[in-house]
Amino acid sequence: MSNVLELKNIRKSFGEEVVLNNLSLVVPEHTATVLIGASGSGKSTLLRCVNLLETIDDGQIFLDDKEISDPLINVDEVRRKLGMVFQSFNLFPHKTVLENITLAPIKVQGKTQEEARVAALALLNRFDLADKADQYPDRLSGGQQQRVAIIRSLAVNPRLLLLDEITSALDPVLVNEVLSIVRDLKSDGMTMVLATHEMGFATQVADEVCFLESGNILERGSAVAVLQNPTNPKTQEFLKRVHQAGRL
Amino acid sequence: MTERNNSAWLPSSREIERRSSRRAINRKQVIIAAVSSFLVLGTLALVLVTSPGWQTVKTTFFDIEYGKEVFPTVIRGLWINLQLTFIGGAAIGVIALSLALLRTTKSPTLTPFRYLATAYVDIFRGAPLILIILLVGFGVPALGLKGISSNVIFLGTVAVVLTYSAYVAEVIRSGILSIHPSQRAAARSLGLSSGQTMRYVVLPQAIRRVVPPLLNDFVSLLKDTGLVSILGVTDAVRAAQINASRTFNYTPYVVAAILFLLITIPMTRYTDRAIRHRTNAQSSEGAI
Secondary structure: OOEEEEEEEEEEEEOOEEEEEEEEEEEEOOOEEEEEOOOOOOHHHHHHHHOOOOOOOEEEEEEOOEEOOOOOOOHHHHHHOEEEEOOOOOOOOOOOHHHHHHHHHHHOOOOOHHHHHHHHHHHHHHOOOHHHOOOOHHHOOHHHHHHHHHHHHHOOOOOEEEEEOOOOOOOHHHHHHHHHHHHHHHHHOOOEEEEOOOHHHHHHHOOEEEEEEOOEEEEEEOHHHHHHOOOOHHHHHHHHHHHHOOOO | OHHHHHHOOOOOHHHHHHHHHHHHHHHHHHHHHHHHHHHHHHHHHHHHHHOOOHHHHHHHHOOHHHHHHHHHHHHHHHHHHHHHHHHHHHHHHHHHHHHHHHHHOOOHHHHHHHHHHHHHHHHHHHOOHHHHHHHHHHHHHHHOOOOOOOOHHHHHHHHHHHHHHHHHHHHHHHHHHHOOHHHHHHHHHOOOOHHHHHHHHHHHHHHHHHHHHHHHHHHHHHHHHHHHHHHOOOOHHHHHHHHHHHHOOOHHHHHHHHHHHHHHHHHHHHHHHHHHHHHHHHHOOOOO
16 A cells, blocks of 8 residues: 655744644555644644645655655646645635536646536535535535535545545534545545544544644554543543543 | 415514504604704705805806706717726726736746836826826827827826726735635645636635725726816816806806716715625625
């Protein structure tokens, strides 16, 4: 099994504040890596660095064994292989659901309108959103918007999917409809890295769980190992707080 | 669903009582408004009509017969203002959009143009329009360049376009800057280049957002085309001026003012509606 993503000794700081500190991570093909940790622990920054939305200060990032942290690389080409879903959905409000999904296939991959439309409708059908194809995002519930955002990122057939706390902005009732898509993708064999606060969900999909604290991975291993028998006192402390908040 | 329930609903006696007291309150407010309007407007009219110079003002500014006589000349002039507004408006749109894009670009190739665009906007936004009109109108023909028309209508339009492009560029630029960076991040992470992101994601949203201020500028543009009269263009203002100075009766000015208002007031009302519409739409945009 080859590695889709490899991070070697990543460092990233914003001014004085070090957000990622000598962090390394390997994501093999068809696996899901779940990042957990308190807000500000560096989860989102890690995902944004992989997507080259942020420039790292040191270390190396490899996508399919090709270094993408090289400044000479074509960032648009790299991003075509990556799908990213954001906490705040970030759908394009002036475009319909269908137009949101077909924009990148048409403009980036050079598909025809019709090809892109057929592919988009197939995805919408699969996730029970076909009747929303011609709606504008503001007519959709948060859960539906986030599902559309996931479909939009899938429409370009990404090699790796980056999911940044995709349920954090949702009503608890809507969380499950979004997570069930991710479960489906996982069983399809999609390679993913996801930051989440949903520990139950992490247990279901994670091949590896990483606990981040102050920009480093303090503990990593299977979901059972990290979430149920954590050895690091900081992981224990974090999970105890999550538990107290009723989220485990 | 609610309609079906509605058919069985009859207002309670308390609700009927409330409605009749609401009606009573309404009646009272209408009466107060009518009395107040009558007093204020009546007093103003009285002050005007009883002022010592009223008779003179009436004949020199509001001579209806003379107004009818000059009306065709003034309206022919207004046609020039309208042409100038629409032709100038189209040119302004193109130039302003280019300036706004240049000012927001990060492309290294375009760096010199970015500085030029900034300088351009600084100069033309900061200098009074009437000076620009004079400088272009009298300065350009003085250069004696071949191939450049010395037609005053053309030069006046150029001056107005130069100035308004700077205003409108700033409006468009503010629209571009108002689009949340997360929209750009979403577009870039789909693999769209920065140019594509601007064209398909940022600009369409930005333009929609600045439609009301752009309409405002359009109304101002129409009014400011009156300034080209200083170059001798026979627009509505100039036509009125010629007649007024011939007869020493200022009614033509009033005719020109009324004609401008007939166009600008509906436009302003429409703009107000567009702004209200915009504000309502934005409240439902919150989640995005």
